[in-house]
Amino acid sequence: MSTVIASSPFVIGSGVDAGRSVAPRTRLRLTRRGRIVLTSLAAVPVVAVALFAGLSAVPAVAGSSSADVSFRYVTIEPGQSLWSLAESLAPTVDPRDVIAEITSLNGLTSSSLEPGQQIAVPLGY
Template sequence: MSDSPSAERAPLRLTRRGRTVLVSFAAAFTLAALWVDGGTGAFAGGRADHRAPSGHVRTAVVEPGETLWAIATACDPGTDPRVTVQRIIDLNGMGGDPTVQPGQRLLLPG
């Protein structure tokens, strides 16, 4: 037997407790990273982002008798009005109360 640095050593083995600590650390690190991310990444909300790309936003003033549905249909006639209505609601921060009033200025997706 030689005591040289090239002598083979036994492989490193993790005990059950060591594996538990390692997995717990990895899970805690992942959760902390998601928390720091603020929920803006791939796991945020589980629905598509309805915001328009920056620089592609128009404005409109609500006329008497107009509805959000009518505005959405006129804004983007080639798409499903439900999607456009949701994009308008998101752009204007109308989450809880999606009603419009005459004279109200709205941001419209471009």
């Protein structure tokens, strides 16, 4: 007599799973949109690191156009703004142009000034 062993996805007998059918395992499917989202999420940190490394590698040196400018220092008075400073330095010139030169010469990131602050202004005015 010979013995035949058959495999079945269902458990037969008196175990813990007796009488309960085991659901077949489903495969995870990644759609095209899912692949795009996953790739984008993986690329964001790489791009952020590349931008940060690129920006920190830029030297903090003034441009060649401002390197040739002669300047003097002016002390900011209480209530004085860049606009009033530009108008007092060059009353016949557009104040926006003077403010742009002062901002680039001093490397200012905002237009707020503090009383007593030393600001470099071009000598041409």
